[in-house]
Amino acid sequence: xxxxxxxxxxxxxxxxxxxxxxxxxxxxxxxxxxxxxxxxxxxxxxxxxxxxxxxxxxxxxxxxxxxxxxxxxxxxxxxxxxxxxxxxxxxxxxxxxxxxxxxxxxxxxxxxxxxxxxxxxxxxxxxxxxxxxxx
Amino acid sequence: xxxxxxxxxxxxxxxxxxxxxxxxxxxxxxxxxxxxxxxxxxxxxxxxxxxxxxxxxxxxxxxxxxxxxxxxxxxxxxxxxxxxxxxxxxxxxxxxxxxxxxxxxxxxxxxxxxxxxxxxxxxxxxxxxxxxxxx
Numbered sequence: 145x146x147x148x149x150x151x152x153x154x155x156x157x158x159x160x161x162x163x164x165x166x167x168x169x170x171x172x173x174x175x176x177x178x179x180x181x182x183x184x185x186x187x188x189x190x191x192x193x194x195x196x197x198x199x200x201x202x203x204x205x206x207x208x209x210x211x212x213x214x215x216x217x218x219x220x221x222x223x224x225x226x227x228x229x230x231x232x233x234x235x236x237x238x239x240x241x242x243x244x245x246x247x248x249x250x251x252x253x254x255x256x257x258x259x260x261x262x263x264x265x266x267x268x269x270x271x272x273x274x275x276x277x278x279x
Numbered sequence: 280x281x282x283x284x285x286x287x288x289x290x291x292x293x294x295x296x297x298x299x300x301x302x303x304x305x306x307x308x309x310x311x312x313x314x315x316x317x318x319x320x321x322x323x324x325x326x327x328x329x330x331x332x333x334x335x336x337x338x339x340x341x342x343x344x345x346x347x348x349x350x351x352x353x354x355x356x357x358x359x360x361x362x363x364x365x366x367x368x369x370x371x372x373x374x375x376x377x378x379x380x381x382x383x384x385x386x387x388x389x390x391x392x393x394x395x396x397x398x399x400x401x402x403x404x405x406x407x408x409x410x411x412x413x414x
Binding site for chain 1: 300301304308311334336337339343352353356
């Protein structure tokens with residue numbers, strides 16, 4: 145059972161090979177993500193991870209870990225606050241803001257941070273889970 | 280130059296092989312996305328596309344087509360309204376709600392719909408583009 149105030153953290157590091165694969169399967173082959181020479185001429189200096197790929201760590205955690213299998217994703221928002229790079233250590237952090245035990249819906253604050261607590265993505269998710277979000 | 284009221288549409292079909300690859304690279308290997316036998320026992324009946332992979336069509340369009348290269352993604356929200364399946368025709372639709380020509384930021388309403396106009400994902404994006412969002 146997951147309750148208001150519960151927290152969860154999950155470490156993650158993105159790899160260029162996976163970013164390249166995301167570009168291929170999503171069709172988002174903007175060179176800023178996959179071409180080091182192009183990225184070097186931008187303010188980012190190095191290829192940056194797609195927002196939808198770095199943010200997908202939220203989906204990974206919700207779908208497989210917290211709450212895990214049985215999760216139905218209802219809503220997600222994301223503020224992309226700073227560029228996310230490959231081969232850097234990040235931590236996805238979660239805190240349950242509220243639980244509607246009648247409708248089995250949890251509202252969860254989520255962020256992607258580095259080990260110094262700098263926030264790269266912040267957002268809120270709403271999930272349905274018939275076993276975890278109960279009285 | 281992109282102005283308030285401008286619209287854009289982009290057809291898309293998701294493939295199971297790409298959903299499987301997304302599960303692998305994102306780590307979201309919830310069986311509802313990749314295991315037909317498991318999905319058959321859920322209300323979805325068939326594997327459903329990850330919200331972060333179906334929603335990534337917004338990222339693809341913004342990063343490569345409308346506005347295209349040079350886009351900096353600031354914000355995205357998504358309401359997941361109905362399950363998205365592979366091998367079905369969907370249309371991503373975009374309408375520019377407002378443009379801040381001083382800060383070069385556009386607010387764009389986006390949706391993923393089927394050919395009958397049923398909405399599967401709806402959301403709003405905020406993008407920065409120094410060439411397209413100008414006076």
